[in-house]
Amino acid sequence: MYDVAIIGAGVIGTGIARELMRYQLKVVILEKENDVADGTTKANSAIVHAGYDAPFGSNKGRFNVEGNAMYGQVCKELDVHFKQIGSLVLAFDEEDRPTLQELLENGKRLGVPGLEIIEPDRIREIEPNVSQKVVAALWAPTAGIVGPWELAISYAENAMDNGAELRLNTEVTGITKKENKFHLMTSTGEVEARLVVNAAGIHADDIYNMVAQSEFTINPRRGEYFLLDNEVSDLVNTVVFQCPTKMGKGVLVSPTVDGNIIVGPNAEDVQTKDEINTTADGLDFIRQKAKLTIEELPFHMNITNFSGLRAEPSTGDFIIEESKQVAGFINVAGIKSPGLSSAPAIAVYVAETICAGILGSHAKRNPAFNPKTRKKLRFKDLSDEKKADLIRVEPSFARIICRCETITEGEIVDAIHRNAGARTINGVKRRCRPGAGRCQGGFCGPRVVEILARELKISPMEVELEGKDSHILVGETKGGADE
Amino acid sequence: MKAYDLIVVGGGPAGLAAAVEAKKEGVDKVLVLERDRELGGILQQCIHNGFGLHIFKEELTGPEYAERFIDELKEMGIEYRLDTMVLDISDERIIHVISKAEGFVTLVAKAVILAMGCRERTRGALAIPGYRPAGVFTAGTAQRYLNMEGYMVGKKVLILGSGDIGLIMARRMTLEGAKVLGCVELMPFSGGLTRNIVQCLDDYDIPLMLSHTVTDIQGKDRVQGVTVMKVDENRQPIPGTEIQFDVDTLLLSVGLIPENELSKGAGVQLDMKTRGAIVNESMETSVPGIFACGNVLHVHDLVDWVTDESRRAGKFAAKYIANPGGQKEEAIETIPGQGVGYIVPQRIRPSQVDQVLELFMRVRDIYVGQTVVIRVDGKEVQAKRRGHMAPGEMERVKLPVSLFNGPGVKKITVDVESR
Numbered sequence: 001m002y003d004v005a006i007i008g009a010g011v012i013g014t015g016i017a018r019e020l021m022r023y024q025l026k027v028v029i030l031e032k033e034n035d036v037a038d039g040t041t042k043a044n045s046a047i048v049h050a051g052y053d054a055p056f057g058s059n060k061g062r063f064n065v066e067g068n069a070m071y072g073q074v075c076k077e078l079d080v081h082f083k084q085i086g087s088l089v090l091a092f093d094e095e096d097r098p099t100l101q102e103l104l105e106n107g108k109r110l111g112v113p114g115l116e117i118i119e120p121d122r123i124r125e126i127e128p129n130v131s132q133k134v135v136a137a138l139w140a141p142t143a144g145i146v147g148p149w150e151l152a153i154s155y156a157e158n159a160m161d162n163g164a165e166l167r168l169n170t171e172v173t174g175i176t177k178k179e180n181k182f183h184l185m186t187s188t189g190e191v192e193a194r195l196v197v198n199a200a201g202i203h204a205d206d207i208y209n210m211v212a213q214s215e216f217t218i219n220p221r222r223g224e225y226f227l228l229d230n231e232v233s234d235l236v237n238t239v240v241f242q243c244p245t246k247m248g249k250g251v252l253v254s255p256t257v258d259g260n261i262i263v264g265p266n267a268e269d270v271q272t273k274d275e276i277n278t279t280a281d282g283l284d285f286i287r288q289k290a291k292l293t294i295e296e297l298p299f300h301m302n303i304t305n306f307s308g309l310r311a312e313p314s315t316g317d318f319i320i321e322e323s324k325q326v327a328g329f330i331n332v333a334g335i336k337s338p339g340l341s342s343a344p345a346i347a348v349y350v351a352e353t354i355c356a357g358i359l360g361s362h363a364k365r366n367p368a369f370n371p372k373t374r375k376k377l378r379f380k381d382l383s384d385e386k387k388a389d390l391i392r393v394e395p396s397f398a399r400i401i402c403r404c405e406t407i408t409e410g411e412i413v414d415a416i417h418r419n420a421g422a423r424t425i426n427g428v429k430r431r432c433r434p435g436a437g438r439c440q441g442g443f444c445g446p447r448v449v450e451i452l453a454r455e456l457k458i459s460p461m462e463v464e465l466e467g468k469d470s471h472i473l474v475g476e477t478k479g480g481a482d483e
Numbered sequence: 484m485k486a487y488d489l490i491v492v493g494g495g496p497a498g499l500a501a502a503v504e505a506k507k508e509g510v511d512k513v514l515v516l517e518r519d520r521e522l523g524g525i526l527q528q529c530i531h532n533g534f535g536l537h538i539f540k541e542e543l544t545g546p547e548y549a550e551r552f553i554d555e556l557k558e559m560g561i562e563y564r565l566d567t568m569v570l571d572i573s574d575e576r577i578i579h580v581i582s583k584a585e586g587f588v589t590l591v592a593k594a595v596i597l598a599m600g601c602r603e604r605t606r607g608a609l610a611i612p613g614y615r616p617a618g619v620f621t622a623g624t625a626q627r628y629l630n631m632e633g634y635m636v637g638k639k640v641l642i643l644g645s646g647d648i649g650l651i652m653a654r655r656m657t658l659e660g661a662k663v664l665g666c667v668e669l670m671p672f673s674g675g676l677t678r679n680i681v682q683c684l685d686d687y688d689i690p691l692m693l694s695h696t697v698t699d700i701q702g703k704d705r706v707q708g709v710t711v712m713k714v715d716e717n718r719q720p721i722p723g724t725e726i727q728f729d730v731d732t733l734l735l736s737v738g739l740i741p742e743n744e745l746s747k748g749a750g751v752q753l754d755m756k757t758r759g760a761i762v763n764e765s766m767e768t769s770v771p772g773i774f775a776c777g778n779v780l781h782v783h784d785l786v787d788w789v790t791d792e793s794r795r796a797g798k799f800a801a802k803y804i805a806n807p808g809g810q811k812e813e814a815i816e817t818i819p820g821q822g823v824g825y826i827v828p829q830r831i832r833p834s835q836v837d838q839v840l841e842l843f844m845r846v847r848d849i850y851v852g853q854t855v856v857i858r859v860d861g862k863e864v865q866a867k868r869r870g871h872m873a874p875g876e877m878e879r880v881k882l883p884v885s886l887f888n889g890p891g892v893k894k895i896t897v898d899v900e901s902r
Binding site for chain 2: 226227276277278279282283299300302303304305306384387391392395396398399400403404406438439440442445450460461464467468470471472473474475477478
């Protein structure tokens with residue numbers, strides 16, 4: 001029996017798992033997809049918000065500010081890309097100024113450090129390319145950018161390094177509670193646990209409905225994005241928001257930790273929880289809105305589009321609590337924006353205050369807990385001397401698989417064999433970036449298929465792009481693969 | 484640091500022809516660096532025939548065409564390295580290279596020829612809406628899977644874009660037993676060679692849908708369907724014209740882009756139109772001693788023209804190595820005028836042109852019976868009527884040096900005019 005079963009291996013579930021491993025507990029993460037970070041975690045703006053816009057007294061307001069302050073250390077321990085580059089909220093006319101003032105005051109009340117309203121001269125020093133229409137901006141120096149799936153993958157890896165189990169392709173189909181023990185029916189067998197953490201993202205209400213009548217619903221709200229080539233990486237230096245109006249938050253333009261520029265999102269309520277498609281209208285909307293921020297945005301440098309679903313809770317705020325109906329069932333639900341920013345703080349709160357609190361003396365501190373993951377070797381970032389040294393020791397780092405991003409075979413093999421390692425083409429891409437560059441896998445795709453097949457000892461025809469039925473090759477040619 | 488006279492980056496048709504030519508011109512130490520496992524470049528996956536009609540006066544397959552140059556290279560004892568990646572090139576022609584065989588190596592050369600080829604435009608370049616399932620391939624990637632790895636990438640196929648690789652793949656996949664439902668082209672004309680339209684689509688009853696585009700991709704895991712719409716004269720989809728295709732695969736053949744990451748690192752100035760280097764009549768880039776040829780310079784339709792151009796680069800690289808000071812003189816600029824997309828070379832030093840200057844160019848539209856007019860500083864010097872010109876087919880223009888070799892000449896302009 002497990003002490004804690006966590007449903008969902010997004011940044012929330014994996015973060016909680018990692019924090020739980022600071023105790024001598026038996027923890028399992030159940031994930032219905034074939035990789036971690038496969039839901040909302042893989043498709044969002046990748047922003048660590050400063051935390052000035054959620055209402056005072058809300059979970060959002062609290063955990064965002066706390067989470068932001070934890071990011072530096074967590075990302076250092078887990079070797080995750082994080083850059084505290086600051087953010088701007090642009091006001092395009094004087095009528096927007098009171099909104100900036102409100103955000104400033106709200107932020108101060110929430111404890112966001114360093115906020116100030118700045119004028120066009122200083123705005124242009126920070127962001128020379130923004131629209132001439134800008135009249136003022138809210139500057140938030142603590143905002144940052146992060147690799148969102150990187151964080152979740154590293155959380156999962158670190159949790160596993162410290163003894164947690166990860167079960168992929170394991171969909172929870174039913175939950176019953178008998179004698180202080182949960183029985184979770186899954187597609188890969190039954191799992192027993194004292195506590196259940198429901199971190200199932202947009203499916204959190206469906207999961208909760210298995211044990212109780214949910215007091216909340218989770219509605220999928222879609223956001224679509226453009227990702228621009230790193231050739232235009234100097235377009236903006238900070239996270240650039242538009243002043244929120246009654247029409248919504250507007251779209252942002254921001255660098256990513258990998259040197260691309262991300263533009264988006266729109267916000268559209270969708271009917272089902274798998275509508276992760278982009279639409280012509282959605283993309284057009286973003287194109288039009290983004291022009292407000294930068295008149296000449298180079299959309300011809302787009303390398304990919306994607307969309308993600310936000311888990312919009314009917315309560316309006318994050319739901320982070322033990323169910324009042326079912327003891328030992330902990331909902332961590334409705335974690336929409338600023339969910340990523342809040343993740344490190346939510347993880348600590350759920351593990352320490354809620355789970356360890358319930359388990360009481362059963363949750364003993366784990367003196368062997370190692371907060372650090374094994375460093376990732378990023379060939380491209382090494383000096384010439386270090387490159388030469390590395391290749392001498394490990395020749396597979398001399399074989400470049402991805403030309404666009406200069407990714408070596410050694411990095412791909414490592415990404416596959418780490419804990420919570422890659423099992424799919426996109427899994428490899430999210431861990432070390434082959435296929436994330438401007439050719440989007442045109443050259444390296446066949447090579448990555450080959451390496452995955454070799455390392456996992458499967459046929460190339462069994463290699464998946466992403467989901468469980470996303471096979472790339474459908475058969476052999478008439479001549480066959482052996483000739 | 485190992486020193487060479489000439490280092491050729493890329494062992495595809497351009498690199499091979501350039502290396503062989505330089506060696507013939509007397510360059511002693513030549514090295515070809517190839518990132519793939521074999522020489523020949525993309526030709527190795529082009530197993531169809533039709534290569535070499537101009538150079539060899541016979542129809543060869545891609546591997547056969549490549550083999551002629553590989554054999555010549557080997558006979559001449561030209562050094563080459565496979566599975567070897569160039570990390571960067573400096574403007575002083577210092578090159579960092581890695582390979583499993585030799586590790587991290589620094590090389591230097593008296594001259595460098597850039598011949599890295601091009602890559603395919605992807606779905607992102609067009610921002611095609613829809614899901615992002617498996618089963619969306621660029622045509623060249625699909626070609627590699629089929630012809631080199633031996634795997635099928637799909638059974639029911641739609642092709643977006645009528646570039647040559649897409650057309651070739653329409654036939655190739657049909658021959659492998661797949662059903663190709665159609666080839667969809669945004670423009671009112673094809674981007675491929677006429678012969679490929681006939682031999683790859685018409686001969687197999689595969690419809691070519693001009694002025695159409697893909698507006699949606701369905702299927703969360705693997706492609707389940709593709710929506711196509713007719714476009715208006717501004718290339719915008721016309722509501723109500725949706726056609727649904729029940730396919731498991733979408734191939735993209737929507738253009739090629741020269742791969743100039745290394746060139747940029749070396750400080751080579753690029754042309755916004757070709758997305759390759761700006762070169763002079765000798766195929767020399769803005770960085771002295773660094774030359775460019777083949778698809779890294781501009782995208783060609785026929786490999787024969789790549790060979791022609793690359794031989795020129797090899798020849799002039801040899802000349803540069805023998806006399807690195809070179810000819811310092813004001814260059815004349817070539818200017819693509821009305822109806823002309825681009826011209827290569829972009830700079831001309833008349834003293835370096837041997838009697839006749841050859842310009843490569845692409846037109847912007849389909850033209851029938853139009854006249855190509857060349858003006859030197861605004862004064863017409865040549866006008867030749869052409870039967871048929873299309874953006875998919877590269878045009879070559881020959882201009883005797885006597886027509887522009889005057890003092891103070893600034894520009895040569897090429898226009899397409901109806902007369």
